[in-house]
Amino acid sequence: MQSIYNYTLDMLKDYMISLGEKPFRSQQIIEWLYRKQIKSFDEMSNIKKSFIEQLKNDFDLDRLECVTKQESFDGTKKFLFRLKDGNLIETVLMNNEYGYSACVTTEVGCNMGCAFCASGMKKKLRNLETSEIVLQVLTASELAGIKITHVVVMGIGEPFDNYDNVINFIKILNEPLGFEIGARHITVSTCGLVPKIYEYSEFPLQVNLAISLHAPNNEIRNQIMPINKTYKIEKLMQAITDYIDKTNRRVTIEYILLKDINDTVECANELADLLHGLNVYVNLIPYNEVKEKPYKRSTKEAMVKFFDILKKRKINVQLRREQGGDIDAACGQLRSKHIK
Ligand code: SAH
Numbered sequence: 001m002q003s004i005y006n007y008t009l010d011m012l013k014d015y016m017i018s019l020g021e022k023p024f025r026s027q028q029i030i031e032w033l034y035r036k037q038i039k040s041f042d043e044m045s046n047i048k049k050s051f052i053e054q055l056k057n058d059f060d061l062d063r064l065e066c067v068t069k070q071e072s073f074d075g076t077k078k079f080l081f082r083l084k085d086g087n088l089i090e091t092v093l094m095n096n097e098y099g100y101s102a103c104v105t106t107e108v109g110c111n112m113g114c115a116f117c118a119s120g121m122k123k124k125l126r127n128l129e130t131s132e133i134v135l136q137v138l139t140a141s142e143l144a145g146i147k148i149t150h151v152v153v154m155g156i157g158e159p160f161d162n163y164d165n166v167i168n169f170i171k172i173l174n175e176p177l178g179f180e181i182g183a184r185h186i187t188v189s190t191c192g193l194v195p196k197i198y199e200y201s202e203f204p205l206q207v208n209l210a211i212s213l214h215a216p217n218n219e220i221r222n223q224i225m226p227i228n229k230t231y232k233i234e235k236l237m238q239a240i241t242d243y244i245d246k247t248n249r250r251v252t253i254e255y256i257l258l259k260d261i262n263d264t265v266e267c268a269n270e271l272a273d274l275l276h277g278l279n280v281y282v283n284l285i286p287y288n289e290v291k292e293k294p295y296k297r298s299t300k301e302a303m304v305k306f307f308d309i310l311k312k313r314k315i316n317v318q319l320r321r322e323q324g325g326d327i328d329a330a331c332g333q334l335r336s337k338h339i340k
Pocket of ligand 1: 156
């Protein structure tokens with residue numbers, strides 16, 4: 001039996017048609033699943049009994065099993081969920097002035113191997129199914145008793161390495177009679193899988209794109225992000241430029257500040273040259289140190305100096321405040337504590 005949370009509206013429609021049911025019923029089902037958040041098919045009071053039996057035969061409504069929940073003084077909540085095959089994944093809820101954002105995981109482990117990141121210490125075992133990504137948002141919101149208004153696909157894994165399931169996840173989140181999370185409130189972050197950036201630029205919803213750049217040149221990027229050996233910075237920048245031309249949307253550039261690696265004055269100037277004239281927004285991110293990794297967080301002074309240089313060079317930039325620093329918030333830290 002499979003989870004009904006794998007099904008987009010179109011997939012539900014096809015399912016209805018295959019059973020000789022009216023396709024508009026699929027819209028009602030979406031409402032039951034995401035508006036009323038039912039726990040049993042019997043609650044679907046406008047669906048006839050025989051069809052409810054059919055649904056029960058074909059699908060389950062199971063939530064994710066919560067193993068631990070941590071809560072930070074700043075309102076950040078972090079969940080460790082167990083999947084049906086026993087694998088563990090993390091989901092984070094962040095409390096922002098505009099509402100709650102969920103940060104979701106897309107893969108069990110990650111193959112991208114970024115040198116500073118805790119997630120990549122465990123190789124990818126498999127992609128998450130669409131339902132396992134959807135259920136992170138649903139289960140976390142139920143357990144926390146809050147409404148989630150924004151979603152960032154920035155948890156463990158490389159979303160563009162599980163492209164189709166992530167796209168179906170976005171379609172489900174965005175469904176007007178479902179969760180109804182606006183496309184502009186959804187952000188997908190990639191380490192730079194260039195062909196997928198082009199594919200994503202064709203996706204009709206107005207979702208956001210964030211690029212984990214983390215270095216202003218190939219020399220430094222090669223050291224910390226193996227993906228750069230496949231897609232060099234020039235190719236990545238071209239893809240970003242083409243994406244902006246095609247979609248007219250601003251791209252977020254993520255840049256973790258690593259002490260003495262990518263946080264120098266030269267790096268700031270080189271980054272300003274690289275991004276000059278592009279419709280981008282730079283998020284400077286304080287590094288969450290990982291015990292097993294040699295990298296250190298930049299000093300406050302280095303971070304502020306880096307920020308000031310970009311600002312002076314007329315780049316849109318913010319120095320992101322840190323959240324959940326007291327609760328293993330760095331990507332993959334909570335999970336890596338619980339697995340061998
Ligand atoms: N694979 C995707 C999404 C997951 S990582 C990507 O690379 O974008 C989400 C973001 O967290 C990335 O920018 C990643 O580089 C960053 N990150 C990873 N480990 C971190 C750490 N210890 N401290 C701060 N940011 C980290």
